[in-house]
Amino acid sequence: MDEPVISLRTVRAELGAKPVLRGIDLTVRHGEVVALLGANGSGKSTTVRAIIGQVPVVSGEIDLFGVDRRRFRQWSRVGYVPQRTTAAGGVPATVTEVVASGRLSRARFGLLRKVDHVAVRHALELVGLADRAKDPVDALSGGQHQRVLIARALASEPELLIMDEPMAGVDLASQEVLADTLREQVSRGVTVLLVLHELGPLEPLIDRAVVLRDGCVLHDGPPPKALGQHALPGHDHVHPHDDADADHLRTGLLS
Amino acid sequence: MDLLNYAFMQRALLAAVLVGLTAPAVGIYLVQRRQALMGDGIGHVAMTGVGLGFLLNSSPVWVATLVAVAGSVLMELIRWYGKARGDIALAMLFYGGMAGGVLLTALAPGGTNAGLTTYLFGSLSTVSSSDVTAICVLAALVLLVTVGLRRQLFAVSQDEEFARVTGLPVRALNLLVAVTAAVTVTVAMRVVGLLLVSALMVVPVAAAQQLARSFAATFAIAVALGVAATLGGTTVSYYNDVPPGATIVLLTIGAFVLLTALATPLARRRAAADARRARDVRTPVPQDEAEYDLTTSEGPAGRHGP
Numbered sequence: 001m002d003e004p005v006i007s008l009r010t011v012r013a014e015l016g017a018k019p020v021l022r023g024i025d026l027t028v029r030h031g032e033v034v035a036l037l038g039a040n041g042s043g044k045s046t047t048v049r050a051i052i053g054q055v056p057v058v059s060g061e062i063d064l065f066g067v068d069r070r071r072f073r074q075w076s077r078v079g080y081v082p083q084r085t086t087a088a089g090g091v092p093a094t095v096t097e098v099v100a101s102g103r104l105s106r107a108r109f110g111l112l113r114k115v116d117h118v119a120v121r122h123a124l125e126l127v128g129l130a131d132r133a134k135d136p137v138d139a140l141s142g143g144q145h146q147r148v149l150i151a152r153a154l155a156s157e158p159e160l161l162i163m164d165e166p167m168a169g170v171d172l173a174s175q176e177v178l179a180d181t182l183r184e185q186v187s188r189g190v191t192v193l194l195v196l197h198e199l200g201p202l203e204p205l206i207d208r209a210v211v212l213r214d215g216c217v218l219h220d221g222p223p224p225k226a227l228g229q230h231a232l233p234g235h236d237h238v239h240p241h242d243d244a245d246a247d248h249l250r251t252g253l254l255s
Numbered sequence: 256m257d258l259l260n261y262a263f264m265q266r267a268l269l270a271a272v273l274v275g276l277t278a279p280a281v282g283i284y285l286v287q288r289r290q291a292l293m294g295d296g297i298g299h300v301a302m303t304g305v306g307l308g309f310l311l312n313s314s315p316v317w318v319a320t321l322v323a324v325a326g327s328v329l330m331e332l333i334r335w336y337g338k339a340r341g342d343i344a345l346a347m348l349f350y351g352g353m354a355g356g357v358l359l360t361a362l363a364p365g366g367t368n369a370g371l372t373t374y375l376f377g378s379l380s381t382v383s384s385s386d387v388t389a390i391c392v393l394a395a396l397v398l399l400v401t402v403g404l405r406r407q408l409f410a411v412s413q414d415e416e417f418a419r420v421t422g423l424p425v426r427a428l429n430l431l432v433a434v435t436a437a438v439t440v441t442v443a444m445r446v447v448g449l450l451l452v453s454a455l456m457v458v459p460v461a462a463a464q465q466l467a468r469s470f471a472a473t474f475a476i477a478v479a480l481g482v483a484a485t486l487g488g489t490t491v492s493y494y495n496d497v498p499p500g501a502t503i504v505l506l507t508i509g510a511f512v513l514l515t516a517l518a519t520p521l522a523r524r525r526a527a528a529d530a531r532r533a534r535d536v537r538t539p540v541p542q543d544e545a546e547y548d549l550t551t552s553e554g555p556a557g558r559h560g561p
Contacts, residue, residue, distance in 0.1 A: 052419060075422030083415065087346055089412060089413040090412075091286055093470040094470070097409070101414075104406060105422050110404070110405075135529075136469065
């Protein structure tokens with residue numbers, strides 16, 4: 001299974017008048033787990049938001065499952081975790097209500113059937129929040145908010161997971177739960193593209209790392225060694241410059 | 256109940272109930288998007304519509320509806336293309352709408368700002384039977400949208416970026432909320448007036464939030480409070496000769512204060528119940544210990560919250 005799930009060809013994007021992506025090439029194949037790394041402002045989040053169509057693209061092409069992104073309609077195949085510190089809105093909502101909105105891509109006319117409710121329940125079990133299903137999201141901790149956001153993405157039973165900094169502001173216990181959840185998804189053949197600030201507990205899962213700097217791809221290959229070592233809790237910075245002399249052949253992950 | 260013997264009071268009460276139903280039903284999505292003041296912005300724009308109606312010598316209600324819809328669409332487009340920050344765009348509409356209304360009213364033949372006042376503060380007793388027909392039709396439309404599309408509107412208002420990836424037509428739904436809000440504003444214009452209409456969209460929702468833990472409960476409580484306040488306010492104003500719009504708004508604020516006072520003891524009881532439940536779950540399943548320890552040590556602090 002080598003078909004590209006995500007394919008970007010010389011994608012350029014601007015925010016305001018400022019070029020943020022300056023010709024990104026990126027291919028994610030079926031079953032791969034790819035991490036997008038880079039310093040703040042390097043274009044990681046913009047890349048992901050261009051893929052889902054939230055940021056307009058100036059030039060270049062984006063395909064999802066082999067279909068031009070502008071004509072792509074099978075959104076139930078994609079689960080998205082946006083960069084958020086909270087899952088709450090301006091009105092109270094229960095964990096189930098928030099996660100159920102992730103099922104809308106499979107529901108016709110917004111009507112949830114029994115199978116949809118079962119899927120929502122299952123998504124909550126996957127992130128270990130089934131016992132909080134009826135609680136308001138305001139009552140959760142930062143890590144639990146992130147688990148709600150991931151459950152919402154999993155509710156449509158996607159083949160592709162796109163996650164923007166899923167570990168930001170997450171305590172260690174929740175990081176472990178999230179790593180387990182992700183491992184389970186990967187073992188089922190789900191393709192994953194995730195933006196990370198540091199590899200952390202997800203490192204063993206990552207097949208390939210793409211490092212961005214100033215809107216360009218600086219490195220595309222095995223996870224850089226320096227990043228791996230610095231990805232311990234407490235290290236809040238990345239060293240994209242270290243990867244130039246990093247041992248690219250360090251691992252056999254990219255085989 | 257002698258007030259029901261008068262046809263004008265029957266019409267007034269019917270209009271009041273419909274406004275009490277629809278205003279919080281739309282308002283909840285505005286509050287959810289943290290755009291609580293959008294209704295107020297539309298209300299100000301509608302003032303220009305009323306002025307235009309005077310000038311063109313046509314029904315101010317229908318012209319106000321058209322202008323309010325156009326204004327809300329404009330507001331949505333500004334937000335969409337990010338040409339101005341949300342609060343700046345809103346400020347422009349507030350001032351532009353009010354200035355436009357005063358100017359156009361003054362230009363209208365025989366127009367005085369006294370004519371504008373009945374639209375600014377409502378005049379329930381002058382609701383005609385054709386007004387009631389219009390209010391019924393528009394209210395049905397508003398309820399169809401806000402109840403029928405509640406899951407879609409919830410998703411879009413909760414997290415627009417995520418909603419896009421579920422394939423929902425985010426722009427169309429945003430425009431629909433804006434147009435529905437504009438229609439609601441002009442429906443409520445006769446009951447509470449343009450200056451106070453936003454209160455009926457926001458305050459019942461804010462009051463309901465003090466008690467509710469789910470979106471569904473917030474919706475139900477907010478609509479119930481809206482209906483109770485509009486009916487209560489209309490009745491009080493009949494017997495005491497006070498302006499209905501202001502009475503209705505003060506009643507909703509009273510409900511907010513009351514429910515806020517009730518909320519803290521209620522939250523304490525719920526937190527205690529949750530802690531008991533967590534203990535009960537924890538004991539028989541030792542391997543989950545670590546996780547429950549975390550949740551219980553963090554839980555009460557979070558639950559006491561606002």
